[in-house]
Amino acid sequence: MAKSYSSSPSRVYEYDVFPSFRGADVRISFLSHLIREFDQKLIKTFKDNKMERSLSLKPTLEVAIRNSKIAVVVLSQNYASSIWCLNELLAIMRCMEEFGQIVIPVFYGLDPSHVRHQTGEFGEIFENTCLNQPEELKVQWRGALSKLANIFGYHSQSWDNEGKMVEEIAIYVSGKLLLTSSKDSEDIFGIENHMAELKLLLDFESKEGRMVGILGSSGVGKTTIARALFNRHSHQFQNSVFIDRAFVSRSMEIYRGANPYDHNMKLHLQEKFLSEILGNDLKIFHTGVVEERLKNHKVLVFLDDLENQFVLDTLAGGINWFGPGSRIIVITKSKHILRAHGIDNIYKVPLPSDGLALQIFCRNAFRQNYPPGDFMELASESALHAGNLPLGLVVLGSYLRGRYKKEWIDMLMMFRKSQFGKIQEILKFCYNGLNNKNDEARSPHCWSRL
Known part of the structure; x- marks a missing residue:
């Protein structure tokens, strides 16, 4: 009798964005402007205007969170006053950890450190909400708030124009939606197993920088895995970039025929790299600029299909070039390149069963x-x-x-x-x-x- 095979179920997305917030003041002012900007950009947003709120999450709301590609959490002083919102946050953070859901925090008139440590007026409100609640639940709430505050987000006090901030958030969300792809094509490659192994190796919770190698023969799926990893986790970093061989070839084209370690070629390659990761055209005059500009930035850098030691040395000479919590992932079929660069954390891509x-x-x-x-x-x-x-x-x-x-x-x-x-x-x-x-x-x- 023939053996049948079935694929793992894929998530069905009904919404592009799920907004989490507290208070009529936020809904009427900031959030209404943000949702209008989303609507203008054809970003499908979950709207709960007619939902009656209670102390526990309704199944329909849990489904909406799970079936949204991105969660935008708008934190004001009153956010911590709601058991509903705190439970909603737990559901959002679970989706981030289990499915790689993109989470974008917006600190509205609020210091992110007060959210991270539950201090200040926000902390006082949170403690009042925790009264008579189970200790296990309080621990979960604290952990979710701390993790959320460690995600790169938007701080209203850093903007002198709220309209500009709303527009920037909508542009950022739109860009992230372009990166999120259907899981159907990923599931067939057993992507979830690869993601689980790499998540352990990358240890995103650690604030120490880390370089990781993805190793495997041609055609084994290294780039497919790397792209999925980039799409799922780039939102956790202040800056992120996926450098492929085409980018390197274009950047080095004008120096074709030069010796492998030509100084001008190195400068030009770093210049293009910095322009790509920072999002604006730059001109540099010495090779220490990458470290100078990025040493305080938490960045995610993928260097795909790497066969040239010079390129790796030029773009990511050491993890100390980048800020705390940065992750540099090198995708190659050459174990020698990884060893020569001192990269010991290596994921060797296995053939499928x-x-x-x-x-x-x-x-x-x-x-x-x-x-x-x-x-x-x-x-x-x-x-x-x-x-x-x-x-x-x-x-x-x-x-x-x-x-x-x-x-x-x-x-x-x-x-x-x-x-x-x-x-x-x-x-x-x-x-x-x-x-x-x-x-x-x-x-x-x-x-x-x-």
Whole structure:
């Protein structure tokens, strides 16, 4: 009997933003302006105007929190006076930890340190709310407030124009929504297992800076994993940037042919890097500027597909270049680069299990997670020829999509021959077939040309 495979359930997002707040004054003034700005930018926001509030969260509200991509928590002095709001915050922080929900705090007329340590007038209000509450619940509330205050957010006292702050928050949220992608494509790669392992290695709760390597062979899914990690955690940092090989190539193009450690090339590369992470064009004149500008910034930096030690030394010479709590992630297939840079925290990306490999293949070959009954043996053998390598599974599955059973059999017979024993040859064959507009690769007589 054929074995069936199913994918893990993906989250269904009904809202882009869930706002958490306390008080009619906040609703009528700041929040109404913010929601109007969201509406103008077509950002779908949960609105609870007609909901009756009680001491416990209603199931509909918990579902709304869970099904929102971003939670914007507007903290005023009165926020801590509400058991409802504090329980709401617990639900939001759980979603952040379990699903990577983006959380953006807005400190409205409030010092973030008072939230972090529950001090000042905010602390007094909080203590009054905690009266007659279970000790375990009070501990949970304190932990949630402290974690929230450690997230990069917006402080109204730093703005002389509330309208500008509202506009900036809406622009920031809009940008984050562009980064958040459907989990459907991620789940098929077993992304949650990778996220759990990397979360332990990165230890986001630690205030110490850390460099981490993501290591693996070509096609194993390193960039897919890195992108998902960046999308989920970039909101926790003051500045974040994802540097790929294309960025490095463009930045170094004008110095093609220069010696590997040309000083001007190094300056130019750092200049482009700083401009990218700080969001404005810069001109620098010495190589110590990266450390000077970023040593007080909590940053998240991804250096993807890195094969050049010079680039790593130039952009992230040491973790001391960056502020407390910074994370630098280097994605490479070269363990030597990581060792040479003193990076000991390394996540080696494993190949997917046989069951997951078949799911990846079937998602691309049949647009579902399992093969039709009469294709089970053919699909299993095809996935085996891809060596469980995600890139091979995707390319081979895409090539075979919509083909007749006889074509599958002819192709597998060809793959059993010695010249197609390596995954590189199979990938070459499939790439050529996918790129051939006339699809001549369907015919066995064309295969000998490869």
